Amino acid sequence: MSKKWIVGVDLGGTTTKLAFITNDGEIIHKWEIPTDNANEGKNITINIAKAIDEKLKELGQTKDNLIGIGMGAPGPVNYEKGIVLNVVNLGWPNNYPLKDSLETATLLPAAIENDANCAALGEMWMGAGNGAKDLVCVTLGTGVGGGVIAGGKVVQGINGAAGEIGHITAIPFGGAPCNCGKTGCLETVASATGIVRLARMELAKGSPSELTDKIAENGTFTAKDVFDAARNRDELAQTVLNEVSFHLGFVLASIANTLNPEKIVLGGGVSKAGDILLNPVKSNFEQFAFSAVRDSTKLALATLGNDAGVLGAAWLIKNQLNQ
């Protein structure tokens, strides 16, 4: 049994990540295939099944070696029913029975979950969560996503919308419009896009900054450039970083006062900034956390990077088969 593999799949709008993973969380082999959204998304699970068969052949293995497949999908998922409620960019109709479709195509027992929740499970299992059963993961990428784990289980919410941490309001009045239709969401200030927007607002005030040189060179700049400038003691970049850290620390403290998780793990591209982000977020968090929470809930950077999704997906089916 322990030598058998689990298939972990992390489905994205353009690329699908796959991996063969042992029961102990070791990634044996990982690879990517393009996601084919055509034909109402009907090719997606078929392509995954084909990719698995080809890779097994390439590695000189057979399907007997696989015990199950777990998959993370973007958008709200009903885990019990195995359906994806609605996804805009994959072609699937609403309430798409992804678990059934995956089982039919691969002939393997399958489990599905929202991708941000899979990342959280991955970090719980093999990453910064380090086995913690009460964990909140926040993914700071183009947007801001989240996953909440309580007692070792993903909190789904009645409508699959638990963990929508990016859409907690950070700025109640006069905040920037968010893609979700509200204004002032955490995503508008703490995502890569939000950080660049804040810096542009500061630049528009005419304040000097090395980011002006970046624009002169490349016509634009990234969130990473803002962090790099802050490291160089660029005042404008530090102002932006202070604002981002305040909002993140404040929102994470509210979450921690509600759940008192063992860890809050920050992942996604923005979190690669490392301590220059983590330290001021921590100090804001400590200011707004209830004493018993401040003393016990730890903030940490994610450690798995892009592998969190496939690992969490694999954990999902492993856990289900063990029950």
Place this chain on the structure above:
Amino acid sequence: MSKKWIVGVDLGGTTTKLAFITNDGEIIHKWEIPTDNANEGKNITINIAKAIDEKLKELGQTKDNLIGIGMGAPGPVNYEKGIVLNVVNLGWPNNYPLKDSLETATLLPAAIENDANCAALGEMWMGAGNGAKDLVCVTLGTGVGGGVIAGGKVVQGINGAAGEIGHITAIPFGGAPCNCGKTGCLETVASATGIVRLARMELAKGSPSELTDKIAENGTFTAKDVFDAARNRDELAQTVLNEVSFHLGFVLASIANTLNPEKIVLGGGVSKAGDILLNPVKSNFEQFAFSAVRDSTKLALATLGNDAGVLGAAWLIKNQLNQ
């Protein structure tokens, strides 16, 4: 079995509520005894055991009729270990083994939990939660307490501090000092004490209000007086109500964006204000909730009043014995 009773106990600093409850949640008999904090709290469980024996005799029953005892205690509790971590006003030393003490005194299987969590379980079982397995309860009393239930289980937190909703920061800068040592906690604006404080601040500005008459009559006024005045279209009271509703709606939306519970139940003395509080809280909540959360998470008033605690305590041991 179904005719046997469970003992539910709700321990308070001055009064202990007890009830005999059926497996179906029917309260057969309820009564109160004073809480005796003397002798390092050693009398508390002994007095409970005596009170149960006396009441059984009074009702012509024997102990064979009881299947177990559940108890809610003020302060953080480690449910697994059955210990109360620290309580200031009951005389117990830190890490007091309340479950063992209760079992020794009553010779019944016991389970203990934080009192706010018990109230949440009570509302889940027999009250406004109506069986919902994902539920957040907020108690608006002298302070603001909370209980979070996910998947039918209380979320404890790593340090027993989950559900500290009253200490989520509502006003990040310049808020009033809170008993917890922070400033601007939800409790400073949404508790009975907080509401009176806000009204006093408005009165200090010299604005006219019928609350001035209350002060002339009684030397003081209550949160209920503020709601009554708001019902009479007293402008100052309505200003206070708007502020309270904004902060409550905002914080509850943040919680709902994190957990997407089926229901958020408002209990405690302040919640008796009813729709004049619930309606503006709802409209603020809807403004700050993510669309999929707004469409699914419902706000409701608690229905069990003071019985929530004993019912939740009874559910606790019933649930444990059934497992």
